[in-house]
Amino acid sequence: MAVSTRRLQKELVEIQKQGTPVGITLLSADDFQTWLFTVQVLGDTIYSGELFALKFRFDGQYPIQPPAVQFVVDEKYQAPVHPHVYSNGHICASILGNEWSPVLSVIAVCVTIQSMLASCKKKERPPDNERYVKHAPENPKKTQFVYHDDTV
Amino acid sequence: MQQDIEHISGIFGVEPDIASLLLRYMNWNKERLIEKYMDNAHAVSTAAGIVPPEKSPEPSCSQIGPRRSSRLGISKPSKSKASERSPPAGEPFVCPICFDDTQQETLALACGHLFCRACWGAYVSSKVRTEAESWITCMAEGCALVAPDSFVRTALGDDAQTWARFQELVVRHFVSCMPNLKYCPYPSCSYTVSCPAAASKSALATIVPTVRCGASGAHVFCFGCAIETDHRPVICAVAKMWLQKCRDDSETANWIKSNTKECSKCQSTIEKNGGCNHMTCKKCKYEFCWVCMGPWSEHGTAWYSCNRYDEKASVDARDAQSKSRASLERYLHYYNRWANHEQSARLSAELYAKTEQKMEEMQLASALSWIEVQFMRKAVDESVRCRGTLKWTYSMAYYLEKGNEKELFEDNQRDLERAVEELSELIESPIDPEVIMSLRQKVTDKTVYVQKRNEIMLEDTARGFLEGRWTWNVDVEGFEKD
Ligand SMILES: [Zn+2]
Ligand SMILES: [Zn+2]
Ligand SMILES: [Zn+2]
Ligand SMILES: [Zn+2]
Ligand SMILES: [Zn+2]
Ligand SMILES: [Zn+2]
Numbered sequence: 001m002a003v004s005t006r007r008l009q010k011e012l013v014e015i016q017k018q019g020t021p022v023g024i025t026l027l028s029a030d031d032f033q034t035w036l037f038t039v040q041v042l043g044d045t046i047y048s049g050e051l052f053a054l055k056f057r058f059d060g061q062y063p064i065q066p067p068a069v070q071f072v073v074d075e076k077y078q079a080p081v082h083p084h085v086y087s088n089g090h091i092c093a094s095i096l097g098n099e100w101s102p103v104l105s106v107i108a109v110c111v112t113i114q115s116m117l118a119s120c121k122k123k124e125r126p127p128d129n130e131r132y133v134k135h136a137p138e139n140p141k142k143t144q145f146v147y148h149d150d151t152v
Numbered sequence: 153m154q155q156d157i158e159h160i161s162g163i164f165g166v167e168p169d170i171a172s173l174l175l176r177y178m179n180w181n182k183e184r185l186i187e188k189y190m191d192n193a194h195a196v197s198t199a200a201g202i203v204p205p206e207k208s209p210e211p212s213c214s215q216i217g218p219r220r221s222s223r224l225g226i227s228k229p230s231k232s233k234a235s236e237r238s239p240p241a242g243e244p245f246v247c248p249i250c251f252d253d254t255q256q257e258t259l260a261l262a263c264g265h266l267f268c269r270a271c272w273g274a275y276v277s278s279k280v281r282t283e284a285e286s287w288i289t290c291m292a293e294g295c296a297l298v299a300p301d302s303f304v305r306t307a308l309g310d311d312a313q314t315w316a317r318f319q320e321l322v323v324r325h326f327v328s329c330m331p332n333l334k335y336c337p338y339p340s341c342s343y344t345v346s347c348p349a350a351a352s353k354s355a356l357a358t359i360v361p362t363v364r365c366g367a368s369g370a371h372v373f374c375f376g377c378a379i380e381t382d383h384r385p386v387i388c389a390v391a392k393m394w395l396q397k398c399r400d401d402s403e404t405a406n407w408i409k410s411n412t413k414e415c416s417k418c419q420s421t422i423e424k425n426g427g428c429n430h431m432t433c434k435k436c437k438y439e440f441c442w443v444c445m446g447p448w449s450e451h452g453t454a455w456y457s458c459n460r461y462d463e464k465a466s467v468d469a470r471d472a473q474s475k476s477r478a479s480l481e482r483y484l485h486y487y488n489r490w491a492n493h494e495q496s497a498r499l500s501a502e503l504y505a506k507t508e509q510k511m512e513e514m515q516l517a518s519a520l521s522w523i524e525v526q527f528m529r530k531a532v533d534e535s536v537r538c539r540g541t542l543k544w545t546y547s548m549a550y551y552l553e554k555g556n557e558k559e560l561f562e563d564n565q566r567d568l569e570r571a572v573e574e575l576s577e578l579i580e581s582p583i584d585p586e587v588i589m590s591l592r593q594k595v596t597d598k599t600v601y602v603q604k605r606n607e608i609m610l611e612d613t614a615r616g617f618l619e620g621r622w623t624w625n626v627d628v629e630g631f632e633k634d
Contacts, residue, residue, distance in 0.1 A: 003250045003274070010251045063249055064271070064278045101293035102249045102267075102275060 004062040008032045011105050024110045033058055036072070037110055041117045053077040054113065055089075056106055057139070066100035068141040069109055081123040084116065088133045090140040092126065153326045156182050164189060169300035174200050176287065176322070180329040201289060201298030204263040247271055249291065259307060261299060265292035272307040277314045280304075286321035336365035336373065337380035343367045347375040357630030358617045360384045382540060385613035386548040389629035394547035398490075401483065416445050486550040493543035500536045503579075507532050510583060517585040520592070527592055531579050531599045538572045538606045545609065553623040557616070564612060568605040575602050 027036035035056040041047040053072035071079040071089035079089040161171035177200035178185040189196050197203045246253045247268035255268035279285040290297040308315050327333050336343045343365040361375035362382050373380050377388035417438040432439050439448035511525040545565045552558040575598045616622050
């Protein structure tokens with residue numbers, strides 16, 4: 001069995017056994033290519049009341065290489081307005097790029113993105129949003145992000 | 153490189169592997185490394201990813217003599233540490249990455265983060281092959297320890313190809329850190345070139361350090377910057393600025409230029425969507441010509457081709473266009489000429505092929521030998537070279553401050569441009585057996601002339617830099633106004 005499949009199987013069993021952290025729910029995981037989660041930011045934040053969906057895409061390189069992660073943008077969901085989230089749903093976060101560690105899991109990524117939203121004080125798009133969205137590749141992993149200030 | 157490693161290994165009393173990591177961390181600046189290491193060996197080793205940072209700061213009294221012990225720690229990552237995190241005896245090891253409990257061979261860096269060897273192998277290989285990364289940190293989250301060469305080799309097992317690639321990456325890093333060494337940027341060329349003249353940054357305000365690699369006479373590139381071609385006569389800073397501007401502007405600018413204009417009466421933006429030049433403003437109903445922007449009423453029946461670009465009414469109408477458009481127009485004036493020469497250079501392979509064919513035809517049509525028709529190839533060589541020069545002169549002219557010096561510069565540019573166009577025309581003229589001999593004479597003469605014009609352009613511009621004759625309409629690195 002491929003490492004990525006075994007690993008995702010294990011993560012799925014864990015999710016089914018222990019559940020997901022508060023604010024995060026598994027929407028679908030029908031195969032080992034695409035998983036969907038919904039994310040809510042809890043507590044008193046600028047995103048209270050909003051519901052977002054995160055899409056994970058895996059290839060055979062997972063978990064050695066990070067999964068492709070983005071917010072879903074369709075009739076039902078929008079990408080959060082955040083300085084590191086482009087309006088097409090792409091996310092500029094170093095843990096999805098050069099700070100990825102193979103020990104991180106899908107749930108760990110969900111939690112990190114949830115807390116990235118929770119700590120945000122001002123709803124703003126990245127300054128280069130328009131230009132990026134116009135030229136962005138379909139898969140965010142094809143983008144070489146220059147990570148903006150990670151403390152935001 | 154090896155010398156530096158042995159040297160450091162000798163003075164610090166550490167393994168060559170560790171010395172290599174220390175040097176790589178310090179970007180191969182040996183002097184700085186020695187200074188920093190003598191000051192605080194532990195801090196440097198931690199920052200270089202050789203030893204894990206201490207969990208809790210030790211009580212200050214034990215700081216008196218820790219240097220020795222930390223040094224020991226560096227040269228021999230202690231085995232006991234790794235076993236601290238191993239599972240208790242009896243339980244099989246389960247790798248936290250692949251969860252495959254049949255993988256019992258494990259590896260860990262000095263931090264003790266234990267993973268199975270298969271995962272380490274896949275990780276190291278992915279870093280090296282997909283990311284071209286030689287600074288390979290531990291797989292554990294947030295752990296900054298770096299894999300030394302011997303660890304990389306063990307992890308890769310018998311994958312000799314990836315191991316060789318890793319070593320190449322380390323050498324590339326070394327070369328990139330040496331100010332007087334550079335790799336030849338031509339694809340699949342692995343020669344390095346040294347250029348001591350370009351080692352200082354200030355020199356780049358007056359010279360364009362163009363070098364040729366030892367592998368091929370065609371591998372000409374700039375030593376001073378990342379531009380992978382010969383960008384004479386313009387200096388690196390200006391060339392860089394221009395390329396950046398082209399990247400930022402050309403797409404939108406070209407679109408605006410070719411698809412929209414402003415009505416010269418009411419200034420509303422008009423998009424052109426058909427082929428006809430007769431435009432009627434939707435807003436104010438003013439009728440004008442798309443090409444010259446002049447009033448349509450003066451065009452008579454010559455609607456298919458406008459030749460009124462310079463007529464007074466047209467010039468005035470264009471003058472009335474907004475200021476921002478004027479600066480865009482200015483940029484496009486230079487950009488279009490630049491792009492034209494760039495495109496010609498891209499098509500040079502075709503031109504060479506066509507010329508080759510022509511040279512054969514010529515031999516058939518005349519008594520000339522293969523050697524005797526080489527003048528055609530020389531002419532193409534020269535025209536390609538000059539188009540390269542011309543291309544970059546447009547980037548320079550765009551930034552040159554108006555005045556006498558710029559006028560002289562543009563005079564030289566015009567002379568060269570005209571000569572090159574004439575030569576190109578000759579090269580592409582059809583072969584008439586009657587006049588081959590006179591064509592040969594003309595091409596040869598023109599080639600010599602073009603070559604001379606190119607030399608004048610390059611030399612005069614270079615001299616101008618040395619004499620400080622050029623002034624810019626923007627701030628240029630190395631030309632800080634005082
Ligand atoms: Zn493993
Ligand atoms: Zn570690
Ligand atoms: Zn070369
Ligand atoms: Zn340069
Ligand atoms: Zn109008
Ligand atoms: Zn006209």
